[in-house]
Structure formats: C-alpha cells, structure tokens
Amino acid sequence: MDPNVLHNLSYGMYVVSSCSGSKLNGQIANTVFQITSEPVTVAISINKQNLTHEYIESSRSFSISILDESAPLPFIGKFGFRSGKTEDKFKDTKFEISKSGCPIVLDHTIAYIEAKVIETLDYGTHTLFLGEMTDSKMLAPGKPMTYSYYHETKRGTTPPKAPTYIKGEAPNKGDAK
Amino acid sequence: MDPNVLHNLSYGMYVVSSCSGSKLNGQIANTVFQITSEPVTVAISINKQNLTHEYIESSRSFSISILDESAPLPFIGKFGFRSGKTEDKFKDTKFEISKSGCPIVLDHTIAYIEAKVIETLDYGTHTLFLGEMTDSKMLAPGKPMTYSYYHETKRGTTPPKAPTYIKGEAPNKGDAK
Numbered sequence: 001m002d003p004n005v006l007h008n009l010s011y012g013m014y015v016v017s018s019c020s021g022s023k024l025n026g027q028i029a030n031t032v033f034q035i036t037s038e039p040v041t042v043a044i045s046i047n048k049q050n051l052t053h054e055y056i057e058s059s060r061s062f063s064i065s066i067l068d069e070s071a072p073l074p075f076i077g078k079f080g081f082r083s084g085k086t087e088d089k090f091k092d093t094k095f096e097i098s099k100s101g102c103p104i105v106l107d108h109t110i111a112y113i114e115a116k117v118i119e120t121l122d123y124g125t126h127t128l129f130l131g132e133m134t135d136s137k138m139l140a141p142g143k144p145m146t147y148s149y150y151h152e153t154k155r156g157t158t159p160p161k162a163p164t165y166i167k168g169e170a171p172n173k174g175d176a177k
Numbered sequence: 178m179d180p181n182v183l184h185n186l187s188y189g190m191y192v193v194s195s196c197s198g199s200k201l202n203g204q205i206a207n208t209v210f211q212i213t214s215e216p217v218t219v220a221i222s223i224n225k226q227n228l229t230h231e232y233i234e235s236s237r238s239f240s241i242s243i244l245d246e247s248a249p250l251p252f253i254g255k256f257g258f259r260s261g262k263t264e265d266k267f268k269d270t271k272f273e274i275s276k277s278g279c280p281i282v283l284d285h286t287i288a289y290i291e292a293k294v295i296e297t298l299d300y301g302t303h304t305l306f307l308g309e310m311t312d313s314k315m316l317a318p319g320k321p322m323t324y325s326y327y328h329e330t331k332r333g334t335t336p337p338k339a340p341t342y343i344k345g346e347a348p349n350k351g352d353a354k
Contacts, residue, residue: 005288005313012187035222111182136182
C-alpha cells in the first residue's frame with residue numbers, strides 16, 4: 001500500500017461556511033463534490049472537531065465559496081489553519097449573509113453554492129454532510145484553485161484534521177500567519 | 178440559481194472497475210474522493226443504471242485507476258460513453274486481476290487504489306459507495322488528468338448519467354468512437 005497514491009486524487013479549494021444563531025464560522029475544505037444532478041446534491045467531508053462542523057449541525061445549512069487561484073496563503077491560512085473557537089475569522093473578511101442566516105465568504109471567490117443538509121453520515125473522524133443546492137451564483141471571472149495548484153504552485157500544506165491529510169505530511173505553521 | 182457554478186468544482190478523471198464472478202467492467206468516474214485519512218476511506222458516486230454499479234454491489238469491491246493527462250479521447254470514450262452491457266471493454270485494455278478477483282485498468286494509469294465497500298448509500302439516481310482502501314500502487318510518473326483539463330484541453334464532454342452532468346450540456350457522441 002503506497003499512501004503517495006492519494007496525492008494524485010484531484011480536488012478543489014473551497015471555504016465552507018455556516019452559522020449557529022448569530023455566530024459565524026468557515027473553514028477551508030477540499031472534499032466538495034456533486035453526487036447527483038437532479039436535484040443537485042453536493043457532499044462535503046468535515047472533521048468533527050471543527051467549529052464549522054458544530055455550526056452545520058446546528059443550522060443544517062452551509063455555503064461553499066469556490067476560491068480563485070489568486071487567493072493568497074495568509075487568507076487560506078486564516079480559514080485553513082486557525083480555529084474559529086479562538087478568533088473571529090469574519091472580522092476582516094468580505095462576506096454576505098444569505099437567506100438561511102449563514103455567511104458566504106466573498107473574498108477571492110469565483111462563485112458560491114448554498115445548500116441545506118439532507119443527510120448526515122458519521123464516518124469516524126469526519127462527517128459527510130449531503131446538501132441539496134438551494135442557491136448558487138457566479139461572482140467573478142477566474143480560474144478555480146485546485147488542491148494540486150495549492151500544493152505545487154502556492155507551496156501550501158495540509159493540516160492533520162483534513163480528510164485528505166496523508167500521514168507523515170507535516171503542516172507548515174507558516175501558512176497561518 | 179446558476180448551474181454554471183457547478184462547472185467550477187474540481188475533480189479528477191478515473192476508471193472505476195469491478196467484477197461479478199468472471200465478468201469484468203469499468204467506467205469513467207470523476208467523483209472520487211478521500212473522506213477520512215485513518216483508515217483511508219474513499220467515496221465514489223456511481224449511476225444506478227451502470228453495469229459497474231451492479232458489479233460493485235455484487236463483488237463489494239472496486240478499483241480506481243488514476244488517469245494520466247495523456248489518456249486519449251477514444252480510451253475515455255470506451256470507458257465513459259459506452260456500456261459494458263453490449264461490449265467487453267477489457268478486450269483491448271491492459272489490466273491485471275487483483276486479489277479481490279476484480280480488474281485494475283493499467284492503460285494511461287499513473288496509480289491505482291483498491292477498496293472494499295464498507296457502506297452503500299442510495300441517493301436517487303446514484304449510489305455513493307464508501308470503500309476502505311485495501312491496496313494502492315504508483316505505476317508511472319505523470320500528471321493526473323483533471324476534469325477541467327478533460328473539458329478545456331481535451332474538449333471532452335459529460336454523459337447525462339454522470340453525477341456531475343449539468344442540464345443542458347449535450348454529450349458529444351464523437352467521443353465514444
């Protein structure tokens with residue numbers, strides 16, 4: 001078994017956001033994918049320890065901001081390597097509040113999707129949330145950042161709590177600064 | 178709601194193969210993703226009408242061949258736009274039989290993953306199969322083909338039965354030749 005194989009699976013780079021009452025949070029996610037086309041259903045894998053997980057369970061809704069290749073590492077670091085438990089990630093972030101009451105991150109975002117949770121699947125360290133798309137909008141022209149672009153061109157790393165973390169891969173604390 | 182947003186989600190290009198007794202089949206899939214890292218669990222979304230779906234249900238195992246950017250359209254057409262119900266897709270394909278008894282496609286393949294099904298989730302037109310990785314191997318250097326590379330550089334299209342099909346997008350029959 002060669003874990004390096006997993007580096008060859010392709011993903012995008014997204015901010016998944018949610019809320020609990022008036023509290024907002026969001027996190028970087030790369031496992032976002034469409035599973036059916038009619039109705040449009042998307043699935044996301046979120047670590048149970050993350051605050052966003054708690055908020056999605058609370059509000060039963062989430063948004064997906066599709067990041068542009070130009071999104072800088074400090075921005076990814078804020079949403080990917082820091083926790084909303086200790087800071088307000090939305091303080092210096094451009095966002096809007098959707099009809100669901102939850103935030104949609106607009107910084108470095110090409111397009112967004114909003115979804116309501118239709119099923120929650122418990123898989124050990126992570127939950128797979130299945131959501132039916134309730135809204136979607138194109139915001140700006142741009143090229144969606146892929147996970148490999150993030151690793152190879154941006155020289156970004158993956159935190160241990162990510163579903164696609166590969167054992168032995170060390171997080172680069174520098175990304176979060 | 179703008180369905181064009183969905184074009185900005187990122188995926189790879191894979192052949193997912195399985196078997197039923199000595200019968201072999203495989204199909205192009207793009208919704209392949211890791212959902213947990215310990216143990217390594219992957220999820221795939223497969224249309225219920227596909228023969229591969231029937232074989233995965235029968236053998237409870239599948240392989241994922243990660244395609245190289247060099248994979249030609251006729252090869253993708255064979256696995257993506259034609260059905261194993263009417264032809265033997267493995268006739269002119271390089272493959273090996275794994276310990277599970279099921280095939281692994283080796284043509285234009287950078288690396289493969291084998292998995293045993295640990296859960297089957299019914300979602301209308303598609304089933305989400307969750308599999309625990311039982312084997313994986315790097316085969317050749319190369320760049321994994323992404324779904325956007327397939328669309329933008331190869332000028333490939335998406336069949337209506339794919340989980341990521343977007344209504345109004347017409348399949349190009351030419352791909353299958």
